[in-house]
Amino acid sequence: MQRMMQRLQQDRAAGRGSLMPFLTAGSPSIEATVATIVTLDGLGVAAIEIGFPFSDPIADGPVIAASMDRALRSGTTVAAIVDAIRDVRPRVGCGLIAMVSMSIVHRHGGAEFIAALHDAGFDALIVPDMDVDDADLITQAVEQRGMGLALLVAPTSSPERIRAITRRCRGFVYALARAGLTGASDAPPDVEGTVPAIRAETELPIAVGFGISTPAHVRMVIQHADAAIVGSALVRAMDGEPDSAHERAQAFIGPMLEACRVTAR
Amino acid sequence: MTSAPPDPVHGRFGRFGGRYVPETLVAALDELEAAYLAAREDPSFTAELAGLLRDFVGRPTAFCHAPRLTEHAGGAQIWLKREDLAHTGAHKINNTLGQVLLARRMGKSRIIAETGAGQHGVATATACARFGLPCEVYMGAEDVRRQALNVFRMRLMGARVNEVTSGSRTLKDATNEAMRDWMGSVGRTHYIIGSVVGPHPFPLMVRDFQSVIGTECRAQALAALGRLPDVVVACVGGGSNAAGIFAPFVGDASVGLLGVEAGGRGPGAGDHAAPLSHGTPGVLHGSLSYVLQDGDGQTADVHSCSAGLDYPGVGPEHSHWKDAGRVCYTAVTDAQALEAFQLLARLEGIIPALETSHAVHAAVTAARAMRPDQVVVINVSGRGDKDVVEAMRLLGLSQS
Numbered sequence: 001m002q003r004m005m006q007r008l009q010q011d012r013a014a015g016r017g018s019l020m021p022f023l024t025a026g027s028p029s030i031e032a033t034v035a036t037i038v039t040l041d042g043l044g045v046a047a048i049e050i051g052f053p054f055s056d057p058i059a060d061g062p063v064i065a066a067s068m069d070r071a072l073r074s075g076t077t078v079a080a081i082v083d084a085i086r087d088v089r090p091r092v093g094c095g096l097i098a099m100v101s102m103s104i105v106h107r108h109g110g111a112e113f114i115a116a117l118h119d120a121g122f123d124a125l126i127v128p129d130m131d132v133d134d135a136d137l138i139t140q141a142v143e144q145r146g147m148g149l150a151l152l153v154a155p156t157s158s159p160e161r162i163r164a165i166t167r168r169c170r171g172f173v174y175a176l177a178r179a180g181l182t183g184a185s186d187a188p189p190d191v192e193g194t195v196p197a198i199r200a201e202t203e204l205p206i207a208v209g210f211g212i213s214t215p216a217h218v219r220m221v222i223q224h225a226d227a228a229i230v231g232s233a234l235v236r237a238m239d240g241e242p243d244s245a246h247e248r249a250q251a252f253i254g255p256m257l258e259a260c261r262v263t264a265r
Numbered sequence: 266m267t268s269a270p271p272d273p274v275h276g277r278f279g280r281f282g283g284r285y286v287p288e289t290l291v292a293a294l295d296e297l298e299a300a301y302l303a304a305r306e307d308p309s310f311t312a313e314l315a316g317l318l319r320d321f322v323g324r325p326t327a328f329c330h331a332p333r334l335t336e337h338a339g340g341a342q343i344w345l346k347r348e349d350l351a352h353t354g355a356h357k358i359n360n361t362l363g364q365v366l367l368a369r370r371m372g373k374s375r376i377i378a379e380t381g382a383g384q385h386g387v388a389t390a391t392a393c394a395r396f397g398l399p400c401e402v403y404m405g406a407e408d409v410r411r412q413a414l415n416v417f418r419m420r421l422m423g424a425r426v427n428e429v430t431s432g433s434r435t436l437k438d439a440t441n442e443a444m445r446d447w448m449g450s451v452g453r454t455h456y457i458i459g460s461v462v463g464p465h466p467f468p469l470m471v472r473d474f475q476s477v478i479g480t481e482c483r484a485q486a487l488a489a490l491g492r493l494p495d496v497v498v499a500c501v502g503g504g505s506n507a508a509g510i511f512a513p514f515v516g517d518a519s520v521g522l523l524g525v526e527a528g529g530r531g532p533g534a535g536d537h538a539a540p541l542s543h544g545t546p547g548v549l550h551g552s553l554s555y556v557l558q559d560g561d562g563q564t565a566d567v568h569s570c571s572a573g574l575d576y577p578g579v580g581p582e583h584s585h586w587k588d589a590g591r592v593c594y595t596a597v598t599d600a601q602a603l604e605a606f607q608l609l610a611r612l613e614g615i616i617p618a619l620e621t622s623h624a625v626h627a628a629v630t631a632a633r634a635m636r637p638d639q640v641v642v643i644n645v646s647g648r649g650d651k652d653v654v655e656a657m658r659l660l661g662l663s664q665s
Contacts, residue, residue, distance in 0.1 A: 055563040056437065056549065058444040059287040065431065078561045102285045103548040107562030129548070131283040132291075133275060156292040156451065165288070179289045180449035 004095025017222025026076025047095030061183025089121030124148025276465030355647030381436030382573035383415025385459030460503025461580030464551030475509025528596030
């Protein structure tokens, strides 16, 4: 987790926001995922979320859901993703965050799986459909290994709920910019209510995701929060020819990073 | 006098259940749980629901002997609990009326639902039409094809039917889309889940609303026979009709309970929809329960001739009953179900749903091994009118 925290602190010290792009592992190919991780790390992103494709992702909008479906159809397995991360880890300095559905965590043995993620070089874990009332096993497993754990806070979360969630977070908190699905939206991110409510409970950095698709959105987010998460829009940009996906990712992320630099919180 | 099985503890039946959902839905689930627990204790709510079940649904449904099926089996007496006679032709209406009343109490202005065979969709559309609520139903494209009659019924009652073309294009994918809709509309929308599945409190609430089946059946058996049945048989997809008839008998140690899953083409991967028979505990659609999945936790493809059983998961309380040894679960194949579909029609003048036909087959097999002074009850969960075109296709008959 040190790598990720270091980059977040560097960004903060330089008076800029951090960027955490999201990739669907295996979309458009696992090789493209690896090449994109190296490229984005070189551009200076704080961390990259690696989404493990799942057959029934109920929080995801059409772009990420379709990318996961394609990744699974083309044979992307959990083992292949973990192997790819182990290979690329020595070559990159940014944080690597595993975004994994509970079904996959459970099927692979819970704590054992978290140990395997850590050994491969993941710094932190997000389980978007974790049952917070049943989180002890996961919390203990990440703590034993010094990993980060980001739970989601929604605009619909009550103050008591935000307190319970932030107490379980390690490294950073993931705030949803809207009550809805991942994916591009015309509506501006709703950060002015949720982010201060989280700040009142924790000093952890706050990353905001869901519907952040333009540099303007990024600017709005980092006026209030520490980091912006860009997912669907990047996944869509990477669609198509796998060999050049990392180049399309670079072209897409450049202006997003610029947006992080021009505005300090 | 019987008592309902216990409520889940912290949303769990034993270790099964829970709330594995994105945070956005948690506030809505909290609100729903509080509203339901209050409504359950409110005499005006229970009286309004009981009145609707009597006057609108036609409850209590009949409980009748099946003399020719009994003779055919040559063993125990077979009795039928006639949920096929409930308004809309299946047990699903018991749950949708309860949830629509609850949604009104909570001030929700829009209803969504998923459906497989279309029976839950029809029952939701019916309850919404009765109370003037806008209704949208998500249904897999494959099910839209094989249950065309129910699609028309839903539209006739003013519901919008959204065809789902993702994944396997069946009930699992319709459930994903309904949950996604709910994620983005949770403030004003109530999602009526059609079975004892999903995150807490749905499995509890749907079981309670369906328990009217078992409560009636238990009293009717005592009145007609002077005793409790020896075995109660019900089909299990998500498991709502089974949970509804089993729940009031769970405390009766002398009553055997048999849940019948869809054995499809056989026990091979992808050939059936029988998670209790062939699956492992896992997380799907918000709860921990038996599920059919691969080694990575990806939900497996399933198959059944019956759209209502064509689902890779099952309600968490069934998983608990299985592990506790309280209910036996078995699987019946497409071919056996199709045979039982015709058998009940020919011998008793009752065309059962293809879902129900699975229970009919297992009940005949069970009765055959029992004594004539014993009693087997089948929950006839729905009527088969919706299935006749698909049955003709499966039997290789033309429509002319």
